[in-house]
Amino acid sequence: MPQDKDELEKNTESSGQAPDNGPEEYEKVCYICRRPESKAGPMITMPGNITVCSHCMQKAFDSVEKNGIPQMFPNGMPIQFGVPVDFDNFAAQMPKTQQVKKKKEKEPKPSFDIHAIPAPHRIKAQLDEYVVGQEYAKKVISVAVYNHYKRVAADASGDIEIEKSNMLMIGPTGSGKTYLVRTLARLLDVPLAIADATSLTEAGYIGDDIESVVSKLLAAADNDIEKAERGIIFIDEIDKLAKKRNTTSRDVSGESVQQGLLKLLEGNLVEVPVGATSKNAMVPLQTINTKNILFICGGAFPDLEEVIKERLNKQSSMGFRADLKDKYDKDPNLLRQVTVEDLRAFGMIPEFIGRLPIIFTLDALSRDMLIKVLKEPKNALLKQYQKLLSLDEVELEFTDGALEAIAERARKKDTGARALRAIIEEFMLDIMYEIPKDENIGRVTITREYIEKTGGPRIEMRGVEIPELQASAGHILD
Known part of the structure; x- marks a missing residue:
């Protein structure tokens, strides 16, 4: 006599059996090691509805071959885990079913979509809600970021390969350099790592290794390498890496760090520790390609105004067309006139500046x-x-x-x-x-x-x- 559906489910629950919903929902479990079929591999089904994985079965055969037949009690029953086994009631001792629900497979992450990145005018409009003023800086960074992610989404097999455009941001303290980058990363929903250049040394003499900036980005991306390779790294206080003048010792935190950053800025395979800032034998390493990582360097560059004034006051201070020496002393936005030659005179090496093609300044706050x-x-x-x-x-x-x-x-x-x-x-x-x-x-x-x-x-x-x-x-x- 056919049973009602509710009554059938009630009887199934009382019997301890799992409902037979097909192989797509449940999987078998090894009776010995308790591993599911998805981890242990195909199961061997034995009488009494017992399933054993091939690994445990092989271990059993090896044990029999090495130790002989299992110990017997006088009544002829073998021992299993120190308990005699009664073959007549063996099937009754086993669970009615050895099935567990399959874990839901994670949905594949969609590939990077250029349409997810807003247009430059939309990026700037969103920045306007958080950052006051700095119209030129917001326009430059919006266009640069948009072009960078267009380059990431472009097909690498194309005939024309687009070079990466890293940025150098110059502005007085408190003008909003770090806040601008942090707001940008939050709006674009990309991982961001903020590193301080003052803690970097050439090979970790005192501070962090140069690769530690990439390790911080990997941590910000939850150790997702694919996501980290599309992130943004902001290196603050980059002006502290200027070449030291009149020094006789090795410059392990100045020019040498600039040279060490060259391979990161241009794009290279870097091995970084996972969950640590320094390499050691106890920490696993991951290889990250920095080709598609956008680097933004920022610094206040104190005394750079003096270098600019010296260049602008090259004309003679005598005669009808002479410039006054204090002509630029009261100019609050003198940094706008900065050039690559000024940065070289400040102490930045040409190779480093060449890998930061986009240079822009932030105005002092009125x-x-x-x-x-x-x-x-x-x-x-x-x-x-x-x-x-x-x-x-x-x-x-x-x-x-x-x-x-x-x-x-x-x-x-x-x-x-x-x-x-x-x-x-x-x-x-x-x-x-x-x-x-x-x-x-x-x-x-x-x-x-x-x-x-x-x-x-x-x-x-x-x-x-x-x-x-x-x-x-x-x-x-x-």
């Missing part, structure tokens, strides 16, 4: 740009502090005068956008300490007087406005 950095980007500092106070159900506002005062103080520090957070942290310390004490506070307004330490912030209670407090920075709400 007062207006600093104000925009405070409030316009998606991750602006003001938005971060407003989010923090909103968790306490308190609104935070900055007046235009306060923003101008913060920007003016930041320019005096001469550290670019990095000075903004230090200044805001200084003035927000007491506010964020005192605000949680009173749950009736609804809004805090930062004024110019508070930044200039001639007054205090404006505090508004929920539904009641309190006049501006003339308190010192250390006693805001006393």
